Amino acid sequence: MKFAFLTDPLSQFKTYKDSTFAMMREASQRGHEIYAFGPDDLALDQGVVFARISKITLTGDAHDWYRAEEAVNCRLGDFDAVLQRKDPPFDMEYVYATYLLDLAAQQGTRVFNKPSAIRDHNEKLAIAQFSQFTAPTLVTRDEQRIRAFHKTHQEIILKPLDGMGGAGIFRVGADGMNLGSMIETLTHNGTRTIMAQRYIPDIVHGDKRILLIGGKVVPFSLARIPQNGEVRGNLAAGGVGVAQELSARDLEIAETLAPILYQRGLLLVGLDVIGSYLTEVNVTSPTCFQEIMQQKGFNVAGMFIDALEAAIR
Incomplete structure (x- = not known):
């Protein structure tokens, strides 16, 4: 089978811990062909989704770990599967890429994870669909609501809805030290929605x-x-x-x-x-x-x- 990975640049991989590399290695060991491309390689041309895609050969070397053939313009439908492995930020360019992958899926390409499902499951907000398993949570951009939530729960966590890797996460203690500054920073003075959760010791x-x-x-x-x-x-x-x-x-x-x-x-x-x-x-x-x-x-x-x-x- 032919698997095409939509990823961050391969040169940035830390192969000793990268999960996408682990997928590639396992697939290659099974005899599947491995390909890679980035979001900037995607294009919609005359209603068909293409990408400039390179065939990848794994070398087994921990540092110089792959060989990439010259990129070729291919229909995504030429592959048995396309794997969406691009890291956030989940910005509009990320969203546009999911729209293109949606079109490719309509044309018969098998895309994992399903692009529309990625869009529908914000990694922070999706927990609200399973509230029986969550700690007390508030989603808002309103300062007074956040202050009231803090007053009720004393120790809370504040975080942006579009972050990854722990970026932008703040703990607010019972004394509320710097709460106003944190709210202003994270909400961009009330213009961006954030999440507050009761601190879990x-x-x-x-x-x-x-x-x-x-x-x-x-x-x-x-x-x-x-x-x-x-x-x-x-x-x-x-x-x-x-x-x-x-x-x-x-x-x-x-x-x-x-x-x-x-x-x-x-x-x-x-x-x-x-x-x-x-x-x-x-x-x-x-x-x-x-x-x-x-x-x-x-x-x-x-x-x-x-x-x-x-x-x-």
């Missing part, structure tokens, strides 16, 4: 990434544990990842959401769970494949390629 034990693949649950999570006084466990923010078995509550959340999200066209989902609470539903480019494989020996990439092969048969 269990963050000290890690922000757990639970992976759902093909409607099934990966049996291990990666608890990303904050370091050096940080409130953020994200690996990009310096957190340390510890793979661990799922708790009964983790399983309850994951097994409830897995079939629902799969039916919506989301082959791969990364749930974020702190303590007993669902905090995010990641659908753009979920990670943590390699950390779980390295620590627990569970082949997450193998499970993913199994699900991908089954989905396109």
Whole structure:
């Protein structure tokens, strides 16, 4: 089969931990052909979606890890699957790319995750569809509502709706120190909507990434544990990842959401769970494949390629 990955530049990959690389390596080992392109390579020409796409050969070298053939203008429909693995920011250029991928899907291209499902599941707001699993949450741009929420819950977290990797996340203590400044900064003086959540003390034990693949649950999570006084466990923010078995509550959340999200066209989902609470539903480019494989020996990439092969048969 021929798999085309829509990704960030390959030169930026950190192959020792990159989940997209793990997917490519697993697919290549099975004899599939690997291709790569970026969002700037996409084009709609006379109603047909094309992209300048390079065939990729993996070298096995940790540093000089791939060889790319000269890019060729191809119909996306020429591939057995297109995998959307571009990281946020989820800006309008990202949205435009999903529109083009939607058109390609209408022309017969199998795109994972489903582009419209990515748009429909904002990674912060999607938790509102599963409120039985969430801590008290407020979404607003109104300062007075945020202040009232803080007064009720004392310790809260504020975060933007379009961030990734822990960017822009603030903890507000019971004293409300700098609350006004944080609200002004995050809402851009009341012009941008943000999320407030009751602070969950269990963050000290890690922000757990639970992976759902093909409607099934990966049996291990990666608890990303904050370091050096940080409130953020994200690996990009310096957190340390510890793979661990799922708790009964983790399983309850994951097994409830897995079939629902799969039916919506989301082959791969990364749930974020702190303590007993669902905090995010990641659908753009979920990670943590390699950390779980390295620590627990569970082949997450193998499970993913199994699900991908089954989905396109």
